[in-house]
Amino acid sequence: MTQSDAHNSVTPILRAEGIVAGYDGPPILNDVEVSVNPAELTVILGPNGAGKSTLAKVIIGLLSAKEGKVFLGDENVLGLGPHQLVRKGLAYLPQVANIFDEMTVLENLEMGGFTYRGDLPQRIQEVFSIFPDLADARHRKAAQLSGGQQRMVALARMLMTDPKVAILDEPTAGLSPLYSERVWQQVARVRDMGVGMLVVEQNAKMAMAHADRAYLLAQGRNAISGNAKELAAREEVAAILVG
Ligand SMILES: Nc1ncnc2c1ncn2[C@@H]1O[C@H](COP(=O)(O)OP(=O)(O)OP(=O)(O)O)[C@@H](O)[C@H]1O
Numbered sequence: 001m002t003q004s005d006a007h008n009s010v011t012p013i014l015r016a017e018g019i020v021a022g023y024d025g026p027p028i029l030n031d032v033e034v035s036v037n038p039a040e041l042t043v044i045l046g047p048n049g050a051g052k053s054t055l056a057k058v059i060i061g062l063l064s065a066k067e068g069k070v071f072l073g074d075e076n077v078l079g080l081g082p083h084q085l086v087r088k089g090l091a092y093l094p095q096v097a098n099i100f101d102e103m104t105v106l107e108n109l110e111m112g113g114f115t116y117r118g119d120l121p122q123r124i125q126e127v128f129s130i131f132p133d134l135a136d137a138r139h140r141k142a143a144q145l146s147g148g149q150q151r152m153v154a155l156a157r158m159l160m161t162d163p164k165v166a167i168l169d170e171p172t173a174g175l176s177p178l179y180s181e182r183v184w185q186q187v188a189r190v191r192d193m194g195v196g197m198l199v200v201e202q203n204a205k206m207a208m209a210h211a212d213r214a215y216l217l218a219q220g221r222n223a224i225s226g227n228a229k230e231l232a233a234r235e236e237v238a239a240i241l242v243g
Pocket residue numbers: 023024028046047048049050051052053054055202
């Protein structure tokens with residue numbers, strides 16, 4: 001069995017297909033598909049303006065699609081709003097992640113767990129066990145942390161809902177290469193705990209080094225997709241990424 005056969009035999013935790021969507025004017029996305037398996041890290045790559053964030057916004061229900069379907073497990077969830085989707089196990093880290101600066105790390109996590117129906121203190125402990133540095137800084141105000149640590153707070157807060165699948169829009173934007181690497185390691189760790197991860201990224205090299213699967217978007221359409229390491233080795237990929 002080839003690797004793509006193995007991929008196809010698993011039921012995706014998230015699948016968008018035939019997505020046509022945009023703002024005023026002609027559609028930005030045309031017949032776009034993306035699929036995320038449980039415990040897999042999938043990245044969406046593409047040049048500026050390719051439509052990556054637009055696709056994320058359609059999936060999370062912030063932007064309505066003109067056509068297409070979004071499946072969360074077996075359920076077509078297109079048309080549901082962000083709050084309903086969060087309750088169904090979909091988490092979202094926007095491109096501009098806002099944390100509460102004047103609150104402590106712990107308070108930020110408590111806010112993130114506002115809708116969590118399980119044992120909140122236990123969930124906080126679980127999330128701190130994924131982010132030990134944050135556990136040490138739990139009583140510090142987010143504003144006092146470095147930019148990299150603040151990004152970790154945003155990630156940790158997103159996980160408070162104990163999602164089945166998470167969409168992260170450029171989680172390493174503006175971070176040093178060293179801290180970007182640490183964010184990727186944390187993303188991979190969450191993947192290893194069973195969460196399907198869909199990450200939008202500009203830095204294709206770093207993304208493909210960590211991802212299982214990659215989708216390249218160009219001008220609002222699927223260009224190439226497949227095993228991330230195989231794609232990283234293909235020559236045409238670089239040309240698509242610069243647009
Ligand atoms: N709120 C909006 N209203 C109108 N047009 C928008 C809006 N947001 C994005 N666009 C347009 O949609 C297209 C795709 O934008 P999108 O933000 O999805 O790209 P992206 O791939 O995420 O780019 P980047 O890598 O710069 O984040 C662009 O042409 C952009 O100008």
